[in-house]
Amino acid sequence: MSERVEVMLTEKEVDERIQAIGEQISRDYAGRQVHLVCVLKGGSFFMCELAKRITVPVSMDFMSVSSYGGGTSSSGVIRIVKDLDEPLAGKNVIVVEDIVDSGRTLSYLLKMLKDRGPASLALCTLLDKPDRRVVDVKVDYTGFSIPDEFVVGYGLDYDQRYRNLPYIGVVRFD
Numbered sequence: 001m002s003e004r005v006e007v008m009l010t011e012k013e014v015d016e017r018i019q020a021i022g023e024q025i026s027r028d029y030a031g032r033q034v035h036l037v038c039v040l041k042g043g044s045f046f047m048c049e050l051a052k053r054i055t056v057p058v059s060m061d062f063m064s065v066s067s068y069g070g071g072t073s074s075s076g077v078i079r080i081v082k083d084l085d086e087p088l089a090g091k092n093v094i095v096v097e098d099i100v101d102s103g104r105t106l107s108y109l110l111k112m113l114k115d116r117g118p119a120s121l122a123l124c125t126l127l128d129k130p131d132r133r134v135v136d137v138k139v140d141y142t143g144f145s146i147p148d149e150f151v152v153g154y155g156l157d158y159d160q161r162y163r164n165l166p167y168i169g170v171v172r173f174d
């Protein structure tokens, strides 16, 4: 059985969309500083590209979470593997994620971060799979809404591989 990646969104399409989101965030937060919170590892490529295109002052922090219980669907209860270095109090926080799928992880994480008292809290995701939503999550900035397919690239992995692809693709087995 061979494995190949079919392109869903080209590098150019992704770049142009990130540029547009960067401009939108720069307008929305005019006169303020934004604090980008990256959810590792998937959100890292998107956050770096996005940060370069934001023209208001930017600070960044990183966290890593893992969902309790195995299996392919997340339970929603998450464990902090690496916490943020800085407090969030008084900051205009934007959580930057690779993808919102069932919404379980994000819904739990956003509640947890809200308790830390940020001035504002928004969610920015490169990809959204709305058909898969189980828990309601308010997404403030979405790169692309995509169909229910397992995608890789731009930070997203299949068995820890393909994160480095500069485009979004679907793994096909033939």
Ligand code: IMP
Residues within 6 Å of the ligand: 042, 073, 074, 076, 097, 098, 099, 100, 101, 102, 103, 104, 105, 106, 149, 150, 151, 152, 156, 157, 158
């Ligand atoms: P959920 O929204 O709690 O179901 O989980 C979202 C997480 O599942 C994401 O942050 C990804 O790590 C992972 N995930 C969901 N869909 C995909 C996919 O299509 N490709 C790769 N990872 C995915």
Ligand code: MG
Residues within 6 Å of the ligand: 039, 040, 041, 042, 043, 097, 098, 099
């Ligand atoms: Mg993720």
